Amino acid sequence: MIIMANNLIKIAYLYEDLMNTYGDSGDVKIISYLLKREGYDTQVDNISLGDEFDAFDYDFVFFGGGQDFEQTVVAKDLPRHKETLDKYINSGQPMLCICGGYQLMGTYYKTNSGVTIKGLDILPLHTVFKADKRMIGDTRYRTEWGEVQAFENHSGQTYFDDTNKLHPFGEMIEGYGNNPQDGVEGLRYRNFIGSYSHGPLLKNTNVANAIVKMIIERHDARTNQVESVEN
Numbered sequence: 001m002i003i004m005a006n007n008l009i010k011i012a013y014l015y016e017d018l019m020n021t022y023g024d025s026g027d028v029k030i031i032s033y034l035l036k037r038e039g040y041d042t043q044v045d046n047i048s049l050g051d052e053f054d055a056f057d058y059d060f061v062f063f064g065g066g067q068d069f070e071q072t073v074v075a076k077d078l079p080r081h082k083e084t085l086d087k088y089i090n091s092g093q094p095m096l097c098i099c100g101g102y103q104l105m106g107t108y109y110k111t112n113s114g115v116t117i118k119g120l121d122i123l124p125l126h127t128v129f130k131a132d133k134r135m136i137g138d139t140r141y142r143t144e145w146g147e148v149q150a151f152e153n154h155s156g157q158t159y160f161d162d163t164n165k166l167h168p169f170g171e172m173i174e175g176y177g178n179n180p181q182d183g184v185e186g187l188r189y190r191n192f193i194g195s196y197s198h199g200p201l202l203k204n205t206n207v208a209n210a211i212v213k214m215i216i217e218r219h220d221a222r223t224n225q226v227e228s229v230e231n
């Protein structure tokens, strides 16, 4: 593990060159901006096809949305990172996944062309195309950090397979979120957030500030631990 300087916060952006629909890179820019305002330096690394990656080198991992074709390409490279991401998420480190990235953390995504894209199977959820509708338009929903306004555009409908373990990120006021039936948006599991919101999502500063707080708390706890081992 690389030991970080105290005020350097490292962000991993998974497949930035392939998974960045509808301005999702704005989420990373907003996080970096808010962290700088709190006095931290930030470094954003684009982890793309074939790159080495240890999630524990980072304070925050981001995975954006993508079209079905890009998801197919990414899904082939992604299994190399299953173990590190599984440990990272299950030990409560902060991660945000949007739309296509969120889908790939589940077991599978069956697309409208009948192709089944295998996900990482870290979170018990699956996504399927159903001919009834493409979920596109403005969304509004309630979260534990207040109301969120965003934009969604996806054909995959996401369902939780273990509702004891997984809880939604929000309750819909307008739009579809995970699917047309459940009336809920995204996923909150430990410090993992999955969401269908583009726009970008973190233009909602209530959510951005909550994630920044999470990142700083984890970062400071980790660097203090490293210092006390060294002393």
Ligand code: GLN
Binding pocket: 021, 064, 065, 066, 067, 068, 071, 098, 099, 100, 101, 153, 154, 155, 156, 157
């Ligand atoms: N391709 C996926 C779908 O249509 C995800 C789309 C996205 O990331 N915007 O469901």
